[in-house]
Amino acid sequence: MACARVPLDEQQVTEPGPSGKERTLPALHPDRKEERCFVPYTPPPENGSPAEVEEFLERAKFIAEDLEWLLALPHDKFWCQVVFDESLQRCLDSYLHQAPRGLDLAPLPLSPAVADVQRAVHRAVFLTFLRMATHKESKDHFFTPAVFGEIIYDNFLFDIPKILDLCVLFGKGNSQLLHKMIENIFTQQPAYYNDLDETLPTILQVFDTILNKCGLRCEGAAAMEPMKLNAQKQPTAMSMNLEELADIILYLCDSTTTIHAFLDTFPAACSSFHSHGFLSRLPSFYEAVVPDFEKAIRRRNFDDKSLQEDLWTRLSHSCRKVVETTHLLLHHTCLQPILEGQENMHTFAEELLQYFTSFLPEKRFLVDYDEQFPLADDISLLQQALPVIDETRTSYLLQGVESAWDSTGRRRPQGHLQSAAAS
Amino acid sequence: MAPPRLTGALRSFSTVSKKEDPTRQLYDLKTKRLKRQELFAREGLTWQKIVHFCTEHWGKAEQQAASQELKSLLQAAKQIVGTEHGQEVIECAAVFLFETFQNKDHVGTEETRAIKQMFGPFPSSAAEASCACVARLVAPIGDSKVEDFIKTQSSRHNPQQGSSFGRNIAFSYDLYTLDPLEDLQDSGLCDERVELDF
Known part of the structure; x- marks a missing residue:
C-alpha cells in the first residue's frame, strides 16, 4: 500500500520485485499492474442462437467480474491498472462504442440472464469512468490536479468521442454525476476544449455528408463550393434504396441525440458549438433535410410498414433534438448572459x-x-x-x-x- | 451489424482519439479462461490443503475411502480441463470443483455456467461425477466446518468488497429513448396508408 497524504503521482512504494528482492519504485508504475486480460465487449446478439447467447453471457460476465475487481482495488492499484493496462482501455472503449443505446432498433426482448449481466456491465463501466474522472477520491487518495489532467489526456483515458458516448449512454438518468465528471475533466485539462474545437468541423461534416448523400445542399461552407459535374447523379431520399435511407435516418437520429445529450449534460460546451456557427447551420440543415425525408417516408412504398413507422418516429425525434439543441445554444450563449x-x-x-x-x-x-x-x-x-x-x-x-x-x-x-x- | 454512430465517425475521422493498432492482439474467451485459471490458482486454497483437511476430518478407518474420493475428483477434473494439461492445472481444477460443489447436491445452471466460464465446454458426466464426489467427501465433515475452511483459506472469499468504489452511489439505468416531435397518429402517416390501400 502506498503512503498517505502525498499525491499518488509523488508516492513511492517498496515491494518485492520479480526476483523476490525488495525494491522501491513509483506508486504509478507499469510493473504494479496485474495481468488481468480484459476482453472487449460485444453487444447482446439479435435473434441469437443459444450458442451466441451463451458466448455473450460468458463475455459479459468476465467484463462485469473484472470491472468489479478493478473497482475494489485500492486507489494506487486502480490507477496502475487504468494507466498501464491497454486491454482495460480497449474493453471500456468497446463498451462505449458498441453498447446498445435506448434508441437502437428494438431487438427482441432480452432474456432475464442477458438483461441482468448487461445491467451489471453498464453500471460497472459507468463507475469505472466515474473513478477515472475523480482526481481526489478522499483526503488520503488524490492526485496533483495538473498531473491528473496530464495522465487522463496523454493516455487517452478520456477523449471527445468517449465523452459524447458517456453522455448518450448514461446522461438520461445520471446527468448530475456525469456533469460533475465532465466538468472536472475539462477543468483539470483545458486541452479538451481544443480537442472539442478540432472535433466540431468533423461534426459539421457529418451533416454535410447527410445532405450530400441525399443530393441536397444547404447554406454554409459546402454551399460555397462549386457543384461537381456528377452532382446531379446523386440519388435523392426518394430514389435511393430503402436500406440506405434507413441508414441515413438512423445516423441522423444518433447524431442529433448524441450532440443534444452532450450539450444538455455539459452546457459549457455550447460556446464552442456557437463559435463554429452551429446556430446558423442547424436551421438551414433542418430546412433542407426534414421536408425531403418526410416526403420520402410518406410516399415511398414500404413492404415493411413497421419500418416506415420507425423511420417516421426517428425523423421526428431528430427534429425535436435539432430544435432543442438550437434552443440550448441560444439560451446558453445569448439569453442567459442577458438574464444574468x-x-x-x-x-x-x-x-x-x-x-x-x-x-x-x-x-x-x-x-x-x-x-x-x-x-x-x-x-x-x-x-x-x-x-x-x-x-x-x-x-x-x-x-x-x-x-x-x-x-x-x-x-x-x-x-x-x-x-x-x-x- | 452496429448502427451508424456519430462517435464512430469522430473516432475514424477526427484527430482527437487514440488510433487503434489493428495488429494488436485482443484477448479472446479462451485466453481469458486460461488467465482466470491462473488467477484462481493464486487465490490461496490448494489441492494439498483440501487433501489435508479431508483426511484430517475423516475417521482413520475411512481414510482409504476418502483417498479414493479425492482421486475420483482429480479424475473428473482431468476430464473437464482436458488431458493435455499437467498435474498442476488438474489439481487447480479440482480445487475449483470442490469450492463450487461443497454446498450443492446437484449440478445446477449456475454451476454449469461457472465451470464453463472457467474451463470452456466440458463433459456433463464429469461435472456430475465431481459433484457426487464432493458431496461424499464433505458429508462426514459437516457444512459449517467446510465453509469455515474455505473462507479462511481462499482469498476469493475475503475480497475487499467493503471498500469497493461507488458501492453507495445511486445509479440510474434510464436510457434516452425515442421522443418524437409529432405523434404518429397526428402525422397523417396512418391515414395516408389507408388511402394507399384503397
Missing part, C-alpha cells in the same frame, strides 16, 4: 435578435422551433431585461413567425397565440 445581467447585454441581445431574424426564411424550422419554444416568450424576456429594445424589430420578428405558421398551414397551439398577443 452580464456586461455587453446589448451585444448579446443584438446577436439573439439576429439569430431570430436569420430563422425567418427557414419557415419549417421556425414553426417547429416556435411550437416548442415560443419566440414570443424569449422576446418578452428580452424586453423585460432590456426595455430599450427596438419594438419595430420585435414586431417584425413576431409577424414573421405568424407568417411562417400561415405558410405551413399548421394551426398554432392556443397558448402560443396568447403569448404572442401579449408581446
